Amino acid sequence: MTEIKKNSIILQNKGGVSHIILNQPDKHNALSPTMIKELSDAFENLSKDENTRVLILSANGKSFCAGGDLDWMKKQIFSDRSTRIKEAKKLAMLLFRMYNFPKPLVAKVEGNAFGGGIGIISVCDIAVCLDNIKLALTEAKLGLIPATISPYVVLKVGSSNAIDMFTSARTFSPQEGQKIGLIKSYTASDKIDETITNEIFFPS
Numbered sequence: 001m002t003e004i005k006k007n008s009i010i011l012q013n014k015g016g017v018s019h020i021i022l023n024q025p026d027k028h029n030a031l032s033p034t035m036i037k038e039l040s041d042a043f044e045n046l047s048k049d050e051n052t053r054v055l056i057l058s059a060n061g062k063s064f065c066a067g068g069d070l071d072w073m074k075k076q077i078f079s080d081r082s083t084r085i086k087e088a089k090k091l092a093m094l095l096f097r098m099y100n101f102p103k104p105l106v107a108k109v110e111g112n113a114f115g116g117g118i119g120i121i122s123v124c125d126i127a128v129c130l131d132n133i134k135l136a137l138t139e140a141k142l143g144l145i146p147a148t149i150s151p152y153v154v155l156k157v158g159s160s161n162a163i164d165m166f167t168s169a170r171t172f173s174p175q176e177g178q179k180i181g182l183i184k185s186y187t188a189s190d191k192i193d194e195t196i197t198n199e200i201f202f203p204s
Helices: 033-047 070-079 081-099 116-121 151-158 158-167 173-178 187-202
Strands: 002-004 009-014 017-023 053-060 064-065 104-108 113-114 126-129 185-187
Touching: 009 033, 017 033, 017 113, 033 081, 053 064, 064 116, 070 081, 081 116, 104 116, 104 187, 113 116, 116 151, 116 187, 126 173, 151 158, 185 187
Parallel strands: 017 053, 053 104, 064 113, 104 126, 126 185
Antiparallel strands: 002 009, 009 017
């Protein structure tokens, strides 16, 4: 197995299966400019990598992804319009690259996912998560709208479900996530790798 450790992510490849692991558990794997840049570069390179047949996206720590980095978001409040557009475009282009990734993209969700974390799940082809995690689009609690991720969430769960998630900011379970189409499967922690293998190679 080959492994490359960056500032905020870890890259692995074994037998044609590549892994990107979000690796800032102390920050709940929030999407900082550094992480966005490293993810963008990784997806660009792996899209051309002939040794990558499947890509699995996971995270270290208790959180899969808590959304946008709050320090980065706070800075945008005091920035001019052109700067805010430039910064928002970084995440928008990452999600676009992930959505159009030319190989199967699987989200292995072993921790809570909020805000932009739901956006990441939405651009993946398959999402498999643990049966006890929490999911939510929490932007409304901050007086924000999930503008950048909203096209992908709507495509994944439909407009009615998306509007409910966008406006209520309520927490929901993997069971509900499966019902609305966000999550393909949920399972116990000792079964998640087996479940992912079955979803990739023996889809129901």
